[in-house]
Structures are given as structure tokens and as C-alpha cells.
Amino acid sequence: GTSVPDADPLLQVLDKVFGFRSFRPGQEGIIRALCNGRDAFVLMPTGGGKSLCYQLPALVREGTAIVVSPLIALMKDQVDSLRQLGVAAACYHSALGAAESRQLLARLHAGELDLLYVAPERLLSEGFLARLSDIDVALIAIDEAHCISQWGHDFRPEYLQLPVLREHFPGVPLAALTATADPQTRRDIVERLGLQQAHTHIASFDRPNIRYTVLEKARPFEQLQRFLARHRGESGIVYALSRKRTEEIAGKLAASGLRAAPYHAGLPDALRHSTQEAFLRDDLDIVVATVAFGMGIDKPNVRFVVHYDLPKNLESYYQETGRAGRDGLTSEALLLFGYGDIALVRSLIEQSENPEQVRIELHKLNAMVAYAEERGCRRRTLLGYFGESLEEDCGNCDTCLDPPETWDATEDARKALSCVYRVGQRFGVGYVVEVLRGADNERVRRNNHQTLSTWGIGADKSSDHWSSLLRQLIQRGYLHQDIGNYSVLKLTERARPLLRGEESLELPVPRLRVRAVKKPKKS
Numbered sequence: 001g002t003s004v005p006d007a008d009p010l011l012q013v014l015d016k017v018f019g020f021r022s023f024r025p026g027q028e029g030i031i032r033a034l035c036n037g038r039d040a041f042v043l044m045p046t047g048g049g050k051s052l053c054y055q056l057p058a059l060v061r062e063g064t065a066i067v068v069s070p071l072i073a074l075m076k077d078q079v080d081s082l083r084q085l086g087v088a089a090a091c092y093h094s095a096l097g098a099a100e101s102r103q104l105l106a107r108l109h110a111g112e113l114d115l116l117y118v119a120p121e122r123l124l125s126e127g128f129l130a131r132l133s134d135i136d137v138a139l140i141a142i143d144e145a146h147c148i149s150q151w152g153h154d155f156r157p158e159y160l161q162l163p164v165l166r167e168h169f170p171g172v173p174l175a176a177l178t179a180t181a182d183p184q185t186r187r188d189i190v191e192r193l194g195l196q197q198a199h200t201h202i203a204s205f206d207r208p209n210i211r212y213t214v215l216e217k218a219r220p221f222e223q224l225q226r227f228l229a230r231h232r233g234e235s236g237i238v239y240a241l242s243r244k245r246t247e248e249i250a251g252k253l254a255a256s257g258l259r260a261a262p263y264h265a266g267l268p269d270a271l272r273h274s275t276q277e278a279f280l281r282d283d284l285d286i287v288v289a290t291v292a293f294g295m296g297i298d299k300p301n302v303r304f305v306v307h308y309d310l311p312k313n314l315e316s317y318y319q320e321t322g323r324a325g326r327d328g329l330t331s332e333a334l335l336l337f338g339y340g341d342i343a344l345v346r347s348l349i350e351q352s353e354n355p356e357q358v359r360i361e362l363h364k365l366n367a368m369v370a371y372a373e374e375r376g377c378r379r380r381t382l383l384g385y386f387g388e389s390l391e392e393d394c395g396n397c398d399t400c401l402d403p404p405e406t407w408d409a410t411e412d413a414r415k416a417l418s419c420v421y422r423v424g425q426r427f428g429v430g431y432v433v434e435v436l437r438g439a440d441n442e443r444v445r446r447n448n449h450q451t452l453s454t455w456g457i458g459a460d461k462s463s464d465h466w467s468s469l470l471r472q473l474i475q476r477g478y479l480h481q482d483i484g485n486y487s488v489l490k491l492t493e494r495a496r497p498l499l500r501g502e503e504s505l506e507l508p509v510p511r512l513r514v515r516a517v518k519k520p521k522k523s
């Protein structure tokens with residue numbers, strides 16, 4: 001046509017096919033490397049523009065690009081939008097009928113496809129790899145590459161077979177892309193896929209417009225209401241652990257006049273779909289959801305994300321909070337952190353039958369708890385987990401804006417530990433709190449515990465105070481909570497020096513509500 005003779009061909013395709021004027025950070029280097037036949041490793045947050053990194057080279061290079069992707073729904077979305085751009089793309093998955101499959105394979109053999117999206121189990125199925133060796137493969141892109149690693153938070157066994165790709169297609173450039181990988185997972189991906197001298201792009205994961213806040217959970221629904229009062233009419237997501245809880249919370253919010261609805265995998269498809277649509281159209285302000293909500297949702301003006309319960313790991317937490325503020329405007333992420341939630345999440349993790357998986361997930365849960373208990377810059381901890389270091393504190397998280405104070409918990413810890421001992425190490429948190437507070441009820445009388453020296457020694461402080469303290473003593477290893485046995489509390493060795501007065505204990509002052517804070521340094 002009329003194009004300038006020496007215009008960069010990549011920029012021409014970028015403009016003509018995709019309608020973009022310039023590359024996003026990182027894209028150009030990755031695209032050039034792949035076009036030149038090199039491998040690439042791409043770590044970029046969701047929304048960073050990973051797809052273009054293999055879609056553009058797929059058009060520039062000879063042959064068909066193979067894209068491995070784990071979710072049929074996401075593959076279909078991508079193929080639809082590519083077709084709208086006039087790109088010859090298709091997806092091959094197990095839901096295709098026999099006739100459709102045959103037609104698709106015919107197009108593949110005729111060299112008519114620029115991109116073919118394939119589910120991993122399909123790709124590796126008998127015969128398909130052999131078919132591919134008859135055609136020209138432009139490149140192989142592996143999306144959600146963290147699924148190959150057991151260290152990743154979303155391990156998929158069907159990804160484990162992908163290394164055969166390297167053997168089958170020795171000269172074909174391989175691209176591994178992911179939005180979530182700690183340093184160990186990254187090494188795992190590169191090693192397992194056999195990436196060689198790959199062009200590596202690791203984008204910053206910082207989302208400076210999101211303010212992170214953690215409150216200690218106490219009467220969480222009231223905490224949520226106070227938070228929402230500052231976000232009237234704004235769009236947001238509230239994540240809760242169970243389906244039942246999402247319905248309860250959404251119901252109460254709706255009853256209090258807010259435009260809120262629940263979302264979880266147990267609701268009828270049509271209802272889930274209409275809820276999602278209403279949220280995208282801003283006809284609904286708040287979705288109260290399990291983690292089932294949010295995948296593939298690209299809504300720019302989500303102003304807040306609340307975690308009503310503790311997420312299982314920082315990968316999920318980062319992804320879920322990352323749905324806030326895609327438009328770059330000031331947004332908030334609030335986590336309600338209850339010590340009781342730790343035991344709950346732990347018991348969910350321990351349901352798995354794979355001991356190695358349990359070990360890894362418990363390790364990840366510990367990192368999540370450490371983040372929630374962090375007294376330094378929250379963002380530094382979060383990014384540090386993903387292997388990224390911040391030069392200075394962020395100035396836009398709760399601990400930066402309002403540094404936590406500590407209190408001397410020695411005396412109260414002794415009272416609580418003695419009480420656990422006096423009731424015979426046969427009771428759980430709730431009952432120990434009752435005895436500390438001097439409850440005069442049938443159960444206490446039946447056990448004759450109103451005669452104990454520790455009965456009522458904590459009457460001057462609230463039940464919330466004592467249960468929070470007991471949970472922290474569990475978390476810090478002074479008490480053992482026997483989950484398999486009515487969650488009974490027992491003293492550990494660590495408790496001795498504290499009880500004997502040889503050690504003291506400083507704890508952070510619990511933060512129950514967001515205090516009025518100074519303006520952030522950065523916005």
C-alpha cells in the first residue's frame with residue numbers, strides 16, 4: 001500500500017491489525033526476540049498485555065502459532081477477538097464435535113491458520129503432536145505457565161507433559177507467559193520447559209494506586225459497613241470464603257439499601273451471567289463473591305476489593321486485589337484478618353491427600369499470615385514475596401500512613417496461658433475466654449470453674465480482646481490448638497519462660513478500624 005518504505009514492519013502490523021500506536025513496556029523486546037526465533041519468558045501482571053507478545057509474532061512468522069491455554073472460556077474469548085480483527089484463529093478443545101474437529105484440522109493442514117489455541121490435554125493426545133510435525137509451527141506459546149510448577153498456586157498435572165514440546169519442535173521458539181510466579185516458580189518454569197537463553201521480561205508488579213489496609217477482624221460486618229460508607233456508589237468486590245457467607249453478606253448489604261449481589265459457582269449460570277453483566281454496566285455496585293468471580297473480568301473502575309476472610313496465599317490475594325484500580329485511579333484493598341481464619345484455611349488445605357501439596361500450601365499460608373501481621377510497609381512485603389524490592393517505603397499502605405503501635409502483652413498473655421492451664425488444657429478458645437471473663441453459666445458451674453484463681457481475672461477486658469490474644473498466642477507458638485480434638489488448647493514449651501516471668505511479649509495494637517490518615521505521599 002502507501003506505507004513508508006522504511007517503517008518498522010512490527011509497528012505496521014501493530015497498527016494495521018491491532019490498532020495500537022505503540023508497544024506497552026516490555027512488549028517490543030519480547031516480540032523481536034520471538035520473531036528472531038528466540039525463546040522468551042514473560043512475567044507480567046494481568047492486563048499488562050501478554051497476549052500481543054505471541055499474537056504479533058504469530059502473524060509475522062511463517063506457519064501457525066500454537067498457544068497452550070488451560071481454560072476453554074478464556075481461549076474462546078481470545079479467538080473471538082482475534083477473528084474480529086481479521087486474524088485466522090481457532091481453538092481446539094474437547095468440547096468440539098467430530099465434524100468441527102475435522103474441519104479445523106483440515107484448515108490447520110492447509111496452512112490457513114495463524115493461531116491455534118489448544119488445551120494441554122488435547123495437544124498431548126495421541127496423534128495430535130504427530131499431526132503438528134507435518135505443518136509449519138511458527139512458535140509455541142504457553143499461557144499461564146505457572147501451572148507447570150508445583151510451587152505455583154495453580155498446579156495442573158496436564159502441564160507436566162508439556163516439556164515434550166521442546167523435543168518435538170527443537171527449532172521452534174517457545175514462549176512461557178504468566179502473571180504470577182515467585183522466584184522459585186520462575187526457575188521451575190524455565191527448567192521444566194527447557195527454555196534456552198530465553199529473552200526474559202519481568203515486569204514490575206507494583207500497583208501504586210492501590211492502598212493496602214489490614215484490619216484485625218472483629219464484628220466484621222460492621223467493619224465492612226464502615227468501610228463501604230466511605231465508598232458510596234462506587235464499584236467493588238467483597239471476597240468471602242464460603243458460598244453461604246457470600247449470600248448472607250450480600251443479603252444484608254442489599255437490605256441496608258446498597259446495590260449488592262452474591263456470586264459463586266453454585267448459582268445458576270443465567271443468574272451468574274446477569275450479575276456479572278450488571279456489575280460491568282455499573283447497574284450493580286458490589287459483588288460479594290467466592291474466588292470463582294473475577295477471572296477474565298476486565299472492569300477498569302473497580303474502586304475497592306475487600307477480603308472478608310483470609311485468602312489462602314499471597315498469589316490469590318495479589319490477583320484478587322489487582323482487580324481494583326485498573327484505570328490507574330486511587331483504589332483500596334482491605335483485608336479483614338481474623339486469627340480464627342488461619343485454623344479454618346489450614347483445615348481446608350489439610351483436606352488434600354497429597355502431603356507434598358499440603359506442605360507447600362501451608363508454607364504459602366504462613367507467608368499470607370506474615371503479610372497480615374506485617375508491621376513494616378505492606379507493599380514492600382507483598383512485592384518482596386514476588387522477588388521484587390522497593391527502594392523506599394510506599395507511603396500508601398496502612399502501616400506507612402499510620403505506623404502501628406505495640407503494647408506490652410506480657411501480663412495478659414500470662415493470665416490467658418494460666419487460665420488454659422487451670423481449666424486442664426481440655427477446652428477451646430471460646431470457653432477459656434468465658435472463664436477469663438468470669439462467666440457464670442451452667443457449663444462453668446458444671447466444671448466447677450468459678451472456683452479457679454483465673455476465673456474472672458480478665459473481666460476488665462472484652463471477649464474480643466481475649467479471643468484475639470489467644471489466637472495470637474496460637475499463631476506465635478505459645479499454645480497448640482488441637483484441630484482434631486475439639487480445638488482444645490494446650491501449652492507448648494514456648495509458653496514456659498513467659499509464664500515463669502523470664503520473658504515478655506510485645507504485640508501490635510490491634511487495628512479495628514481505619515483511622516483518619518494524612519494524605520499519601522504518592523497518589
Ligand code: ADP
Pocket residue numbers: 020021022023024027044045046047048049050051052
Ligand atoms: P494479559 O494477558 O497480560 O492479562 P492482555 O493481553 O489481555 O493482558 O491485554 C490487556 C489489554 O491491553 C487488552 O485490552 C489489550 O488489547 C490491551 N493492549 C495490549 N497491548 C497494547 C498496546 N501495545 N497498546 C494498547 N493496548 C494494548
Ligand code: ZN
Pocket residue numbers: 376377378379380393394395396397398399400
Ligand atoms: Zn507502605
